[in-house]
Amino acid sequence: MTKEELKSTLTTLFPEATFEENAFVNINISSTQVLKVCTELKENPMFDFDSLVCLSCVDWKIHFNIVYHLRSRSFKHELVVKAKIDNHENAEIESVRNLWMTAHWHEREAYDFFGVKFLHHPDLRRLFNPDDWDGFPLRKDYMDEVNIVEL
Amino acid sequence: MIDVIETKDTGEFIINVGPQHPSTHGVLHLIITLDGEMIKDVDPQLGYIHRSIEKMSEKLSYRQFIYVTSRMDYLSSHINNQACSLAVEQGLGVELPPRAKVIRIMMAELTRLASHCLWYGSTGLDLGAVTPFFFGFRERDEILDIFEDTCGARLTMNYIVPSGVMYDLHPDFQKKVKQFIINFKKNFGEYNDLLSGNIIFQNRTKGVGYISQQDVISLGCTGPVARGSGVSCDIRKWYPYEGYENLQFDEILETDGDCFARYMVRLREMEQSIRILEQLVDAIPEGEFQAKTKNVIKLPKGEYYQKVETARGELGVYLISDGTQYPYRVKYRSPNFSNLFAMKTMAVGQKIGDLVSVMAMLDLVIPDIDR
Numbered sequence: 001m002t003k004e005e006l007k008s009t010l011t012t013l014f015p016e017a018t019f020e021e022n023a024f025v026n027i028n029i030s031s032t033q034v035l036k037v038c039t040e041l042k043e044n045p046m047f048d049f050d051s052l053v054c055l056s057c058v059d060w061k062i063h064f065n066i067v068y069h070l071r072s073r074s075f076k077h078e079l080v081v082k083a084k085i086d087n088h089e090n091a092e093i094e095s096v097r098n099l100w101m102t103a104h105w106h107e108r109e110a111y112d113f114f115g116v117k118f119l120h121h122p123d124l125r126r127l128f129n130p131d132d133w134d135g136f137p138l139r140k141d142y143m144d145e146v147n148i149v150e151l
Numbered sequence: 152m153i154d155v156i157e158t159k160d161t162g163e164f165i166i167n168v169g170p171q172h173p174s175t176h177g178v179l180h181l182i183i184t185l186d187g188e189m190i191k192d193v194d195p196q197l198g199y200i201h202r203s204i205e206k207m208s209e210k211l212s213y214r215q216f217i218y219v220t221s222r223m224d225y226l227s228s229h230i231n232n233q234a235c236s237l238a239v240e241q242g243l244g245v246e247l248p249p250r251a252k253v254i255r256i257m258m259a260e261l262t263r264l265a266s267h268c269l270w271y272g273s274t275g276l277d278l279g280a281v282t283p284f285f286f287g288f289r290e291r292d293e294i295l296d297i298f299e300d301t302c303g304a305r306l307t308m309n310y311i312v313p314s315g316v317m318y319d320l321h322p323d324f325q326k327k328v329k330q331f332i333i334n335f336k337k338n339f340g341e342y343n344d345l346l347s348g349n350i351i352f353q354n355r356t357k358g359v360g361y362i363s364q365q366d367v368i369s370l371g372c373t374g375p376v377a378r379g380s381g382v383s384c385d386i387r388k389w390y391p392y393e394g395y396e397n398l399q400f401d402e403i404l405e406t407d408g409d410c411f412a413r414y415m416v417r418l419r420e421m422e423q424s425i426r427i428l429e430q431l432v433d434a435i436p437e438g439e440f441q442a443k444t445k446n447v448i449k450l451p452k453g454e455y456y457q458k459v460e461t462a463r464g465e466l467g468v469y470l471i472s473d474g475t476q477y478p479y480r481v482k483y484r485s486p487n488f489s490n491l492f493a494m495k496t497m498a499v500g501q502k503i504g505d506l507v508s509v510m511a512m513l514d515l516v517i518p519d520i521d522r
Contacts, residue, residue: 054467054484102371105492128198
């Protein structure tokens, strides 16, 4: 599908979502919808997004964005899904690891660095930092006088 | 370096491989559950050399953060630099001079060759053959000499910068590359004679570490690991960048999905890289090697995503700009990260000795996982 087709089909399916456009089509949803939207995107043969290329977490200081870069191997089209988590203190979002196995480790990484809890993730442990590490290093408000040298 | 730490009541052993096991090529630590000789579970422990490059990049300017990425996948440093430069150029909207584009592709393909040469050598070493190591490093050294002439470095190049390349090519570059192509073609037969046709090598790799197409796609594997299972994923073909669309080369696919298939993909890829170099070595356009840009780069507010094909698979750079001279957030989607976690699928049900074959054919570079 072309970008315009993708956008118009998605608008009818998810009327509450908003869109941005840069090199990709970006669909903005709230964190509660993520499982519904992602299941539709993966299972619907019209989209067939069978690979999750990249899962990133972005700390916007008052909320988090979980960004899913999706790609369809059969149609060669791409989509960026941005799920907004409003609660910065106790950030929670549904895990998508049952749809794409690669999310299992991407979500562990995001949990390790941002403290975002992925609900129904079977093995949500820290991935890189030791288990007793204090805080979440990639958050914007993270302070570590020992390891971070301000230039 | 393998030591048994615990015996369960079920008769299963839990053993540690690494963090300094020679066949892990870096500080990878695996906790392996064994039933006799059979692998029941593999749990990679990461973070031994985590430098938090993503956090560091937030404090570095758009010209500076690229240098750090040479230390991620240090065997593909040119290609890492290229990916970041392309992401920054997306924001700048700058059109590269044709000479810079060709130089970049040639450097990227030489990097791919050098990386595969090292992989060939270390694979032989892992599986008990010492000679491939010398063969692989003979060719690799020749490439590193070419790099050293132009970039002044042999490992962390930092040569590709936003808007082009840092310096012009060394006057001997073309001559040396031509000589290298001749040497490589002459020597490449030895590679196949030594390992591909070797019955001991084949017994240790054929039918070992199988992974299906569905698993490859679901686990997000890319590069030779995915192409060994017949999954087409070459970014150079799928989403061409820097003029790869004008070049003649094939995407190598093998369908067996075992270690030998992944081996053959890498070996045949080397021939394709030589093919690309042959097309370009006499066609380097004259002119500028760098487009004109401001000293201080400020990207417009927005998000930029650039994907390139490194020697190990798809590298994605996700760059978020808030309009200042520092990136707001940089995320690297590194190929090794996804490939590593396919190890469990490949190794479970195999013998402990096969783990070395599986690891060798994954061609892991740990600093790329522990960014």
